[in-house]
Amino acid sequence: MASSWKESHGHLPGTIDPIQLAERGAYLTGTLPLQSMPRLAQGSLEGSGDVMVDLAFERQEGEKIFIVHGALRAHLRVTCQRCLEAMDLELKAAPWLILLKSGERLERQEGDADILVADKPLSLSGLVEDELLLALPMVPMHEPDRCPARVHAASVASAASDHVGRGGKSPFSVLSRLKKTK
Ligand SMILES: [Zn+2]
Structure with a gap:
């Protein structure tokens, strides 16, 4: 657990003007209720809880580029999806967005940073929700060594890839299993 997270630090605004915040170099730190994010809450068995928000709005040195970056966390x-029992999922996102007014273009590419068109005030919870939804796993599952289904079927390790072989990011890959061996 990171200790730098503050449980509640000030009151977060409902709507923000990101470019204006970036001109001031503002920080937004605090919590938002999960209930304010219906699409995210829908995916949770308990639709309540807090979403931790830590965002910095900045103007990049010497340039007319506004960015917002930081960290978001929700439980x-x-x-x-393997044993069909409830599990805790710690959802984390580290957004890095370039803020543009509509019609504006970047003069040069900024790596693969995402772009947020922000020419009018927008909902802070909507922005946070969008970023967390991107971080949501398509198929949430227990860690391999914590899943009841896994424990009961430890001998079928080689068959596990048949169930979750999609996408090449299977937590059952031989490598990650070896690393987790205690
Ligand atoms: Zn499980």
Whole structure:
């Protein structure tokens, strides 16, 4: 657990003007209720809880580029798609967005940073929710060594890839299993 997270630090505004915040070099730190994010809450067995927000709005040195970056964290209660039991999912996102007014273009590419068109005030919870939804795993599952289904079927390790072989990011890959061996 990171100790730098503050449980509640000030009052977060409902709507923000990101470019104006970036001109001032503002920080937004605090919590938002999960209930303010219906699409995210829908995916949680318990639709309540807090979403931790830590965002810095900045103007990049010497340039007319506005950015917002920081860290977001939420705890969700979801269903493990392997054993179908409830599990805690710690959802984290580290957004890095370039803020543009509509019609504006970047003069040069900024790596693969995402772009947020922000020419009018927008909902802070909507922005946070969008970023967390991007971080949400398609198929939430327990860690391999914590999943009841896994424990009961430890001998079928080689068959596990049949169930979750999609996407090449299977937590059951031989490598990650070896690393987790205690
Ligand atoms: Zn499970």
